[in-house]
Amino acid sequence: MIGFVIHRVMQAVVVMAVISLLVFIGVYAIGNPIDVLISPDATQQMREDAIRAYGLDQPLWKQYLDFVTRLLHGDFGRSFVYNMPVLELIGSRLPATTELALAAVMGATLLGVPLGMYAGYRPESGLAKAIMAISILGFSVPTFWIGLVLIFTFAVQLGWLPAGGRGDTAMLFGIEWSFLTRNGLTHLFLPALNLSLFKFAMMVRLARAGTRETMLTDTVKFARAAGESEWTILSRHVLRLIAIPIVTVFGLELGSTLAFAVVTETIFSWPGVGKLIIDSISSLDRPVMVAYLMLVAFFFILINLAVDLSYAALDPRLRARRA
């Protein structure tokens, strides 16, 4: 198991190196940020000074080398726009996105898996058909539209919930969190619900397909022949047998929500990293873009590692193969 982790860490280093190169070249290709950075009526001299100050006069390979060297020293550079260290800037926004993503993905899973299992267990029942209808909606209706409808209904018409912002926050481990206060929770609810609908639909379908398949196996027949109750069979046998695809999708969804919750964050003016990256792209704030994309890659590597390790916990046969 330790050998497996070491192997994966080495893999991760290579992946991160390749990602840094791709990201740097990609961002370089987008355009020259200098026009955004200085005022249009600056003199030619001021313009050239600025180019030199940001190191933009160097050839690409030199800029990349400088970037990597600084990176290895833990320095992601300073934002052109905010004029503060990029890490600090992203760090100040990340908790908001993290709690939003976790709330959405966990909510979708905790609700979607049991409902999906029920739909797979009693596929002909009316409730199962209703669950599947909702999941089709969750798949097909665009997120931004649902977001607007949610705001219109619950914030504007009914006035039950706030339309945007994080609300009150409380400190935990030196970080501000919304979910720790009542007011913060009311702010978190709508955007999390908005983000979770698609994931909920996916979890329902995964759990349903897995359950339908598993219910036909001899494992279930044998458990029934031993007199085990349907609840025991579903909660002890079936849930464990369908866990692997669910954990996989959980990881992928968590990663992609952390990285790309942009639309929902914009609609609910949630001050997360999604909003930050959109702003940095429009202002060609290169260090922020590069650091953000590297961070996303890092998250995915981390989450995939966690998912792989949980496979081994869930399926003893995989443990044996790796040992």
Place this chain on the structure above:
Amino acid sequence: MTAPLLQVENLATHFMTRSGPLKAVDGVSFSVQPGEIVGLVGESGSGKSVTGFSILGLIDPPGRIAGGSVKLAGEELVGLPPSALRAIRGRRISMVFQDPSATLNPVLTIGHQMRLAIEAHETVGEKAARDRAAEALLRVGIPDAARRLDAHPHQFSGGMRQRVAIAIALLNRPALIICDEPTTALDVSIQAQILTEMKALARDLGTAMIWISHDLATVSSIASRLLVMYAGRIIEEGPVADVLRAPHHPYTAGLLASLPANAEPGQDLVQIPGSTPSLFALPPGCAFSPRCPHARPQCGTMPDLVREGARGVRCHFPLEIRGRA
């Protein structure tokens, strides 16, 4: 004769399909005495497994028990509410399946699965459950049982896995075990071992068994009485030795003749001409008549199961008896 442990009367199990009801089991009657091992033989699709599942009330839709009665020690099982049936399954009647690598849950330890099977019927402590599980494993010949409880199914060989499944079936000391081809998926040498051990277990514990198989040779080495099924009906029954020595039904005779052990070396194996009829397109009368070398016009009507002493046959022109007449 003592009161039968299990009395199956006119059992009919139908599967509702688009082209009408499929009569997988069509009027099957037999009984099992306490401690008796009854062999149930037939080809695939003859209804032998469905008979086993029907006794346990484990027929999934679109199938259903369309009629008849199953009495366990005089108590009617057909029509019992699911919870009452569940209380009987695993405690008074249990079942062992064909492929142990498919029946055991691959992601749970053996001990965990055995505990679930015990807890299905009573509340026990962790320690008591483990002790009972280890004892059951020892009984089926698994060495170092207490330690093996923490192993997963993939850490056992095929034969050992089936022993685990048998141990689970024995956990609550049922009066009857339905064995649905439990040795078919195993190596021949392991098959013989398991057969011998199960015979001994049944004798020691006084457990009755219904041994379902398509393999006449296997069944005859463990069972004392034989039921032969064809197209959802019992067509011949009797003590194993008698049926093997002098089969009355042409189908049983055909099955016996096609056993490789009965073939001359170097000769082709004997086959029964034709193939098992589709249950959707059964011929009128005796279902075996289109393949039967002795068929006559009268076979267009369904013969009754005629019982004479311990033997019974469903044929208008039974072998041997006809010779005697």
